[in-house]
Amino acid sequence: MAKKPTTALGKLFAALGSFWLAIGLLVNLFLLTWLGTLEQVDKGIHAVQTEYFESWRVLAKAGPIKVLLPGGYITMGLLVVNLLIGGLVRIRKTKSTVGIIIAHVGIALMMGGGLVEHMYSIYGRVILYEGEESAQFEEYAGYEVAIWNADSLGGVEEFLIPAEDFQDLEGTKSRTFQRAELPFDLILKRYMNNAELREAVGVGVPTSPVVEGHFLVGKPDEKEEEKNLAGIYATVVAEGGTKVIDSLLYGVARHPWVFEAGGKKWAVALRHTVHSMPFSLKLEKFIKDDHPGITMARAFSSDVVRTDPDGSEHPLRIEMNEPLRKDGYIIYQASYGPQEGMPGRPYSVLAVSKNPSDRIPWLSVAVIAIGLTWTFLAKLLGFLGKQKRSALKAAKASSGTSEEKSAA
Amino acid sequence: MAVSLPSRNATARPRTAAAPISALTLTWLAFAASALSACGGSAGGETVQITKTRLAEAPSHVARTGLTMLERAYGPERVASARASAQGNRPGLPPSQNGQNPLLYDVPEGWEDLPRAQFRDINLRLIRDNSAEMVLTFLASDGGGLVPNIDRWRSQVGMEPMTTADVQALTTRKVFGDDATYVELFGPYQGMRGPRIDDGGIFGAIFSRGGGTLFVKMTGSREVLEAEREHFHEFLSSLDINQQARQSSQGSNAAAGGGVSPLVWTAPSGWVEDTTPRQFREATFRKGEIEMYISAVRGTALDNITRWAGQIGQPPLDAAALAALERVEMMGRSGYIYEAEGSMRGMGAATATPGQGLLAALVEGSGQIVTVKLTGKAADVRAAREDFMALVTSIQARQAGR
Known part of the structure; x- marks a missing residue:
């Protein structure tokens, strides 16, 4: 029998674990998902994800009105x-709640995995022409x-901001950004976040x-x-402030x-x-299997050689549904080029993800399944026993009644 | 998510009843705390040490010096290619190929529409004062930039280059529904040509779209500029895309395909016009066994005349030979006359036909050429020279004004 909390800490503890808090949070989660999905039509998935879920609060748009809601965090x-x-x-820790507790552990594991993914995962790509090798990928x-x-x-040593x-x-x-090895300050x-580089000619007042x-x-x-x-204005101040050079940095940069x-x-x-990988990949051959009679790809894959830090080389094939998994990195066959009918050397686009919690969803689902199975079986067995x-x-x-009747 | 069920025993009832208040309070406390924390933030201006480094196997970008920012972004080769392909096409505006003006415009009252000339895609002159002009120029590039061009105009009226404050004070007017930089400059005006106007000035607008740039300016005396200000504004507002030119340029041969040719001409008497649509031909005339046709395509004089020379079995021309060719006044410009006799090999023909003549005229401008070509037996071609020259001199660009 649960005791009624009497202290402030006890009341806080009870409130944090209350059923009604769960209901309220789930309703809010539903609202975030619903309103976010509606707003996604206009803003796109990334903006909505950031605004609704990767936030402390959100001014959600509910039709003509705006509602201030707690954010995903x-x-x-x-x-x-x-x-x-x-x-x-x-x-209550009883035999009948063991399954529920296991399921809760699975859910907590899944949410923990989500947090780890949110904080530590990296997604990007590496583009390789045949014969090219790289040990890095870009987001x-x-x-x-x-x-x-x-x-x-x-x-080369890169200094990164x-x-x-x-x-x-x-x-x-x-x-202002400084570094001891750099003979200048960068302002x-x-x-x-999204910019266009323009020449200052006939465009109205810049x-x-x-x-x-x-x-x-x-x-x-x-x-x-x-x-x-993206775009940003940059100024270099060198030689004790006597040399000042202005420039623009633009997200598209060949040079x-x-x-x-x-x-x-x-x-x-x-x-x-840009991120480094603990191994390099060299594209030996990009293979594209077309549908009969047309140039539309039915399947495509990359024959690569993975070179590990010890110098050992491992020829392997990365296919659409068979990624390469190595040292926490997963390399998928994502795309290729040039696209149908376009001239140029063939190249392969490999999606790279580094997600420390990559396997957590599998594990958590398994734990939840065990917990629910336990609960259902316990209920079933209990019911059958009853x-x-x-x-x-x-x-x-x-x-007994028959015996009584017989005796009578 | 907690899915623990509420206790069904009596003691649990007060707990669940009291909990919502606490839970709600708790949520909003956290919410308020986050809102307060979000109110902070750096105001910038501080100095930060760069702590993150990375040893790269090779630089991620190839360093090159002497590049403009566009070249840095897209590569100098791609920028050059885009600019080259834009020549004559005026990005953002319909191509002006086939001699047709890519713009429609209203000629203001009291002004006359003069033939187009080099760097004068629209060329207007004030009737009451011929020193006043309204000129529109297209460039397929930036033309040197907004500020340098305005500074150039300022120098033409004796003004100093703009300061930062001047740049910030620039105003705009709508052209094609978009902002164009607009200036009114007064002073002793001295243009590229014409007399100095002591109390003169420039009204100008610069508009850019898709990498191409349009310069419009009205020059003249201060009195004229003040009086014609509204006409200049009306002219700017009247500028519109010539959809007909767009369509003619989008189709490979609108005129031959039944569309309206960008050229007008006087058909030679005694010749029969062959109305069969032909690619690259504006009009075809026949008389007996000889043929004469008008063409308007992109290209250069030297390339085309050299090609003709090859067709008639003559040696290719160099620049000196081109300069030595007979000239003819054609569409308000100086055109070339090329005349040769020999064995003619038509396009795709396996053998050459001897005793043929070729008489052709060509005028070029802005990467486009208009040609008239007469072919047939050499004697017939020589006899038809007068008709040929009459046709050549009759060709004019179709007026684009409304």
Whole structure:
């Protein structure tokens, strides 16, 4: 029998594990999902996911009115707490609730996996032409500013400024970046998540400062996040402030911004965030199997050679539904080029994901299945036992009545 | 999610009844805390140390110096290719090939529409004061940039280059429904040609779309500019895309296919017009066994005349030979006359026909050429020269004005 909490801490504990909190959070989760899905039509999945689920609060659009709701962080965070307290700590520990407790463990595992994925997973791609080899991949959407010595040949040390250090620099807000090895300061400002690079000619009054005859114009975000082309204004201050060079960094960059400072040439580029892999992949051959008589692909795969850090080489094939799994990385066959009918050398697009919780969904579903099976079986067996007992009781009662009648 | 069922015993009832208040309070407390925390944030301006480094097997981008920002973004080769293919096509506007003006416009009252000329795609002149002009120029590139061009105009009226404040103070007017930079500059005006106007000025608009740029300016004395301001604005507002030109350029041969030719001409008497649609031909005339046709295509004079020379078995021309050719006034410009006799090999013919003559005229401009070609037996071609020249000199661009 549960005792009524009397202390403030006890009441808080009870509230956090209460059934009604669970109901309220689930209703809010339903509202977030429903309203977010409706708004996704206009804003795209990434924007809505960020606004509704990767947030503390959201001004959700419910038809003509806007409703302030707790965001995904609060909702799911409290759900986990509620689950742990109500579903694991405060729940009655009896033989009949063992299955429910196991199922709750599975759900907690799934939510924990989701958190790990949200915090630590990386998704990107590597594009390889036949004969090319790479040990790195770039993210689909995330940006970084990379600085390196342009005089370097071969291996090069890159100094990286992650997006979270500059993506808040809207308008005239600026931030200066320094590094002991760099003979200059880099000032970044006017970040635009989606921008267009324009030449300053006949376009009306430029809305942003013109640098070397060009300027950046901010545009509304694309529905697909990977289509956004970021842009930012950059200034290099070198030689004790006597040398100041302005430039623009644009998300589309075949070549970096190159300037001289400290007697060396330096390169700066705004690019999709690049990650290294603990192995390299060399595309030996891209194989495309067309439907009969047309150039539409029925299946496509890549014959690659994986070279591990110890130098060992492993020829293997990456197919559409048979990814390569290695050291926490999963490499899928995602796309290819040139597309049908277009000229050019064939290349393969491999999707790369690094998700430490990749297998958690499988595991959690298995645990939940065990818990629910346990519960259902316990209920079934209990029901059957009860039926049996009732039947025996009835039979006993019936035989007793017969004996009485016989005796009478 | 907690799916623990509420207890069915009596003691649980008060707990569940009290819980909603606490749970709700708890949620909103967390909510308020998050809202407050979100109110903060960096105001920027600070200095940050770069802590993240990475050893790359090779630079992610190939460093090249001396590139413009567009070239950095898309590669110099691609930018050059885009600009080359844009020549004559004026990105964002219909092509002006076949001699047809890609724009429609209203000629303001009191102004006259002069023939187009180099860098004058629309060429208007004030009737009451011939020193006043209204000129529209297309460029398939940026033309040097907005600020340098306005500075160039300012220099023509004795003004200093713009300061940052001047740039910020620039105004716009609508052209094609979009913003065009608009300036009114006064001072002693000295254009590329014509006399100096001591108390003159420039009204100008610069508009860009798709990499191409349109410059419109009205020049003249201050008195004229002030008086004609409304006409200039009306002219800017009247500019529109010539859909007919667009359609004619989209089809490979609208005129031959039954569409309206961008050219007009006087048909030679005694010749029969062959109305069979033919690619690359505006009109075809026949007389006996000789044929004469008008064509308007993209290309250059040297390439085309060299091709004709090859057809008639003559050596190719070089620039010097081209310059030495007979000239003819054609569509308001100086055209070339090429005349040769020899063995003619038509397109796709296996053998050449001897004793043939070829008389052709060609005028070029903005990457486009208009040609008239007469072929047949050499004696017949020589005899038809007068008709040929009459046709050549009669050709004009169809007026695009409304």
